[in-house]
Amino acid sequence: MVHDLLRPVLGRIRLACVLSALGALAGLAPFAGLVELADALLATPIDRGRAATVVVLIVLGLLLRAGFMSAALTITHIADVHLQAVLRRRMITNLGRVPLGWFSRNSSGRLRKTAMSDVDALHQLVAHHAVETTAAIVTPLGALAYLVILDWRLAVLAVATIPLYVAAYAWMERGSNDVLRKLDDSNARLSSAVVEFISGIAVVKTFGRAGKAHAAYRQAASEYTDFFAAWVQPMSRIEALAGLLVSAPVVGLVTAAGGVWFVGAGWVSPGEALAGVLLACVIPVAIEPLGFGALTRRSAGAAAARIRELLDEPPLTAPAVPRSPDGHRVDYDDVRFAYEGGQDVLHGVSFTCEPGTVTALVGPSGSGKSTLATLLPRFHDVTGGSIRIGGVDVRHVDPASLYRHVGFVLQDVQLVRGSIRDNVALGRPDATDTEIQDACRAAQIHTRITALPGGYDAVAGQDVQLSGGEAQRISIARALLADTPILVLDEATAFADAESEAAIQDALSRLAIGRTVLVIAHRLTTITDADRIVVLDHGRVTETGTHTELLAAQGHYARMWSSMTTGSYA
Numbered sequence: 001m002v003h004d005l006l007r008p009v010l011g012r013i014r015l016a017c018v019l020s021a022l023g024a025l026a027g028l029a030p031f032a033g034l035v036e037l038a039d040a041l042l043a044t045p046i047d048r049g050r051a052a053t054v055v056v057l058i059v060l061g062l063l064l065r066a067g068f069m070s071a072a073l074t075i076t077h078i079a080d081v082h083l084q085a086v087l088r089r090r091m092i093t094n095l096g097r098v099p100l101g102w103f104s105r106n107s108s109g110r111l112r113k114t115a116m117s118d119v120d121a122l123h124q125l126v127a128h129h130a131v132e133t134t135a136a137i138v139t140p141l142g143a144l145a146y147l148v149i150l151d152w153r154l155a156v157l158a159v160a161t162i163p164l165y166v167a168a169y170a171w172m173e174r175g176s177n178d179v180l181r182k183l184d185d186s187n188a189r190l191s192s193a194v195v196e197f198i199s200g201i202a203v204v205k206t207f208g209r210a211g212k213a214h215a216a217y218r219q220a221a222s223e224y225t226d227f228f229a230a231w232v233q234p235m236s237r238i239e240a241l242a243g244l245l246v247s248a249p250v251v252g253l254v255t256a257a258g259g260v261w262f263v264g265a266g267w268v269s270p271g272e273a274l275a276g277v278l279l280a281c282v283i284p285v286a287i288e289p290l291g292f293g294a295l296t297r298r299s300a301g302a303a304a305a306r307i308r309e310l311l312d313e314p315p316l317t318a319p320a321v322p323r324s325p326d327g328h329r330v331d332y333d334d335v336r337f338a339y340e341g342g343q344d345v346l347h348g349v350s351f352t353c354e355p356g357t358v359t360a361l362v363g364p365s366g367s368g369k370s371t372l373a374t375l376l377p378r379f380h381d382v383t384g385g386s387i388r389i390g391g392v393d394v395r396h397v398d399p400a401s402l403y404r405h406v407g408f409v410l411q412d413v414q415l416v417r418g419s420i421r422d423n424v425a426l427g428r429p430d431a432t433d434t435e436i437q438d439a440c441r442a443a444q445i446h447t448r449i450t451a452l453p454g455g456y457d458a459v460a461g462q463d464v465q466l467s468g469g470e471a472q473r474i475s476i477a478r479a480l481l482a483d484t485p486i487l488v489l490d491e492a493t494a495f496a497d498a499e500s501e502a503a504i505q506d507a508l509s510r511l512a513i514g515r516t517v518l519v520i521a522h523r524l525t526t527i528t529d530a531d532r533i534v535v536l537d538h539g540r541v542t543e544t545g546t547h548t549e550l551l552a553a554q555g556h557y558a559r560m561w562s563s564m565t566t567g568s569y570a
C-alpha cells in the first residue's frame with residue numbers, strides 16, 4: 001500500500017539508496033586506512049610516505065561519505081516535497097469529485113488530519129527511512145566483510161555480544177502479544193472514559209454527576225497506569241542491561257581483550273586488531289536506525305491507509321455524453337434510496353415541482369425530507385428510480401453544470417476561509433461589488449456586514465465569528481448571486497432569536513421568487529402559501545396538495561397541523 005503511494009518518487013528513492021550504500025562503504029574506508037596507518041607507523045623505520053598517502057585516503061573516504069550521504073538526503077527531501085504536493089493535489093482533485101454527501105459523513109477535522117498530518121507522516125519514510133536503513137544494513141555488512149577479509153576470527157569477535165543481546169530481547173518480548181492486547185484493551189477503556197467525560201460534560205454537570213463521571217475516568221486512567229508500569233518496569237531493567245551488551249565500552253573491552261589474544265597467537269597484526277575493535281564499536285550504532293525504522297514503517301503504513309482511502313473514494317459518476325436540461329421542471333420518479341450499508345429510507349417517492357413554484361416537504365423527523373431534497377443536487381445518487389431536471393436524469397447532466405442549474409441553502413452553512421466578499425461571490429467570482437451588495441441587502445445581511453470592522457473585507461472565521469443565522473444569510477446572498485433557476489432550501493429552525501429568524505424567512509422568500517424551489521419545512525406555519533406540499537412519512541409520500549386542500553382532506557397533514565397548534569410537530 002505504502003509502496004503504491006510512493007510510486008511517483010520510487011526512482012529517486014532507489015537512486016538515493018544506491019548513493020547511501022556508496023556513502024556507507026566510503027565511511028568504512030577510514031577504518032581500513034587505520035590498519036594501513038598502524039602498519040606504516042609500527043614499521044621500522046616508519047614508512048612516512050605510505051602514512052601520508054593513507055591519511056589522504058582516510059580524509060577522502062570521510063569526504064566521500066559526507067558527499068554521498070548529503071546527496072542521498074537532498075534527493076529524498078526533494079522527492080518528499082514533490083510527493084507531498086502530488087498527494088495533496090490528488091486528494092483535492094478527488095475530493096472535488098466525490099458526492100457532496102461524503103462530506104456530511106466525514107468531519108473536516110478528519111480531512112485536515114489526513115491532508116496535513118498523514119501526508120507529513122510519510123516524510124520520515126520518504127526523506128529518511130530508505131537512506132538511513134540502507135546505511136544501517138550496508139555499514140555492518142561491509143564492516144564484517146572487511147573483517148572476514150582480514151581474519152574471520154575478527155568478524156566473529158566483532159559480533160560476539162550481539163547473540164546475547166538478541167536473546168535478552170527475545171526473552172523480554174515473550175508473551176508480549178498477549179500483554180500488548182491487554183494494554184490495547186486498557187487503553188481503549190481509558191479513551192472511551194475520556195470521550196464520555198468530555199463529550200458529555202455539559203449534560204453530566206447539569207445533572208450533577210460530574211463526580212461520578214470523573215471517578216470512572218480516574219479508575220480507567222489508574223488501571224492503565226498500573227498495568228503499564230507493571231509491564232514496563234521489569235522490562236526497562238532488562239533493556240538497560242541488554243543495552244550494555246552492545247554499548248561501546250563493553251564491546252570495546254571484549255574485542256580489545258580478544259584482539260590482544262589474537263595478536264599474541266600471531267593470527268592478526270596489531271593494526272588489524274585495532275580495526276576489529278573500532279568496527280565492532282561501530283556496528284551497534286550503525287544498526288540502531290533499523291529499530292526506529294519499524295516504528296516509522298508502522299505509522300507511515302497507518303497514514304498511507306488513510307490517504308489511500310481518500311484517494312480511492314469513488315467520484316460522482318459523470319455521464320459519457322452529458323445532456324442539457326430542457327427547462328426547470330423537477331420530477332421525482334419512483335425514487336428509492338438507502339444510505340451505504342443501510343436499509344431503504346425512501347420507498348418509491350414520486351412528485352413533480354413545476355417551474356417557478358414552491359414545493360414544501362413536510363413530515364415527522366426522520367421521514368426522509370432532507371434525504372429527498374439533497375438527492376436533487378446529487379449529495380448522493382438514488383438507488384432506484386430517477387430524478388429529472390427539465391426531462392434529463394440528474395446523473396446525465398455534467399456535474400459541473402448541474403450546480404449552475406441547482407443551488408442550495410442548507411442549515412449547516414460552510415463559510416470558506418476568506419473575506420465576506422469572497423464568500424458571497426463563491427458561485428460567481430466575477431460579480432461586481434454592487435451586485436454582491438445588492439444580494440446581501442436582499443438577504444438581510446448587508447447592514448451587519450458594513451458594521452464589521454473590515455466590512456466586506458473581514459475574513460470569516462478570523463476577523464469575525466458569525467452566528468449560525470448570519471452565516472445562513474450569507475449563504476442566501478451567495479445563492480441569490482449565483483442565481484440558479486432551481487433551489488433546495490432548508491428552512492431555518494435552529495436560531496433562537498426571533499429577529500434573526502424573521503430576517504432569514506424574509507430573505508428566503510425573496511430568494512424563492514421566480515425559481516423552482518424545493519423547501520424542507522420543519523414548521524408548517526411557514527409553508528402555508530406553498531404551491532404544493534408533499535407529506536412524507538417513513539420514506540413514503542402519504543399526501544400532496546395545497547395547505548387548504550390538505551386540511552380539507554383531514555388526513556396526515558391535517559393531524560400534523562392540529563398537533564402543531566398544541567406544539568407537538570417535530
Ligand SMILES: Nc1ncnc2c1ncn2[C@@H]1O[C@H](COP(=O)(O)OP(=O)(O)OP(=O)(O)O)[C@@H](O)[C@H]1O
Binds near residue numbers: 104340342363366369
Ligand atoms: N448520513 C446518513 N447515514 C445513514 N442514515 C442516515 C443519514 N442521514 C439520515 N439518515 C437516516 O435516513 C432517514 C431519513 O433521515 P432525514 O434526515 O432525511 O429525515 P428528515 O425528515 O429530514 O428528519 P429531520 O426533520 O429530523 O431533519 C432517518 O432514518 C435517518 O436516520
